[in-house]
Amino acid sequence: TRDKGAVSALLGRRQRNVGAASVLFYRHPLEMARASGCWMEATDGTRFLDFYNNVPSVGHCHPRVVAAISRQVATLNIHTRYLNRPTETYIEALKATLPDSLSNVVLACTGSEANDLAMRIAMSGTGGTGFVVTESAYHGNTWAVTDISPSALKQGAPPPHVCMVPAPGSANFGEDIAGGFQTAVEKAIVTLGERGHTPAALICDSIFSSDGVFADPPGFLAPAVETMQAAGGLFIADEVQPGFARSGDAFWGFDRHGVTPDMVTMGKPMANGYPMSGVATRPDLLARFCEGVGYFNTFGGNPVAAAAGLAVLEVIETEGLQANARKIGHHIMTRLGELVATDARVTAVRGAGLFIGLDLCRDGDPDLPDPELTSTVINGLRDRRVLIGAAGRYGHTLKIRPPLCLTRDEADFFVDALTDTLAAIPSA
């Protein structure tokens, strides 16, 4: 059709313009035209239910966020060297969700920048240079942060100042995830020492998204955090994925574990798609860092970002999105539990709120991950108008992460589409 030709011409332009750095979903990528709520519309008019995108977390093009951005961008949009009211108002609203000890917030534009800054604050605050991360972690794209993002490495291992620990799942630690993960962190600190590095920090995505989604049991992180802090290092909670009410149980992922981080980094859903990120930190740590180099970020926390961020906090509150994430997430988990019980290829479902992982394996054996099946399922779901991705070391975990305004009917649309997709794929 005419439209297919137009999309492939656009793909050609993309490849010529962006070259090897162009990363797109699907062999036949989609060209999107518009979006609202949990739905995106392609240029041929097909509407897709978005189960991948946790950036427009309160819903695509949410009218209240759009209005806040529009109003502010038409009034004042400046770099960060002047005082302005929206920015302080925003930071105060954000701080109300955080532990009292994290009373300084530095705003930036991307999660990568936030983690890069947190790493540097951790090094100046502890004198340490070593970092402990999970084996399939992703924390961003700067030089420093790529070093602590094993999932981004296409070959080789992270450098010596970075020590990996296994993902905190039962496959690695059996029943005692808290104890197993703590022991792994303890060993990693010893390994760093043997390589000449004292620890600066343990940094964890507190729902372990790229490792394959590991949320339970709540509290399992606490012993590992204590171990790192006792060794003189800090705990950085990377909330880019679970933050802003997604887990349903709490506003932040670390809250589910009953720990108080030394720093919290955040991004993606923070301003519903307007670039914004931040590091919440103890003032003593930030003061120490600023004795050395200081920090300036031209666009970080500009008034337009602040207006968007404030609107997001207000929408989460007024629309009860944390409770919705808990309720609809529970409904999805219950229905997916039936799939685990009836389809041998579906070996596990786990998660919290609207962040759920579903493992797909061969022969009903959790030790035989099946990334090919997962990819077939992802494409089958696209044919049934659901957009979704995969996670985990082997890429066999379906990553279920829709906007937080998802309705029960939309949840059922997804589970029905997944059930039909699996039914249409013959078991090997």
Ligand code: PMP
């Ligand atoms: N931390 C985590 C846990 C992430 O998932 C990501 C992005 N996928 C980042 C940090 C980096 O954020 P950004 O792409 O905004 O730099």
